Amino acid sequence: MLLYLGGRIILWQVIFGTIAAEEGKSVKTYGLKCNSTVINDITLSEQDITEFAEQLNRLGASEIHAYELVENFLGR
Numbered sequence: 001m002l003l004y005l006g007g008r009i010i011l012w013q014v015i016f017g018t019i020a021a022e023e024g025k026s027v028k029t030y031g032l033k034c035n036s037t038v039i040n041d042i043t044l045s046e047q048d049i050t051e052f053a054e055q056l057n058r059l060g061a062s063e064i065h066a067y068e069l070v071e072n073f074l075g076r
Contacts, residue, residue, distance in 0.1 A: 012056040014049050017041065032056075032070070034063040039070055 013033045017040055021027045030049040031040040034056075043049050052073050055061075061069055 008009075012061065014046070014053050014054040015040070016046075032066070034061075035068060037063040037066045039066060040071055042074070 003027065015031045015038065015051060017029055018026045019029055019033070019041065027044060028046075029041040030046055031038065031042045031043055031051065033039075056069065059068045
């Protein structure tokens, strides 16, 4: 299901990247993307970020509040 706000599609997507860790190891991190807003390295848990993205999509959360929503997610 696609959600619209002011004619724009609101679709929160999980993204991932890799960061360098100790002793030459790498760690996979997860973030969110919604339209033009991208927030990397939010969590190491794919399950948690996937559930969060699903909740944001279900509620029709606006990307305008992306950073505030992520702060709330991290503070839970």
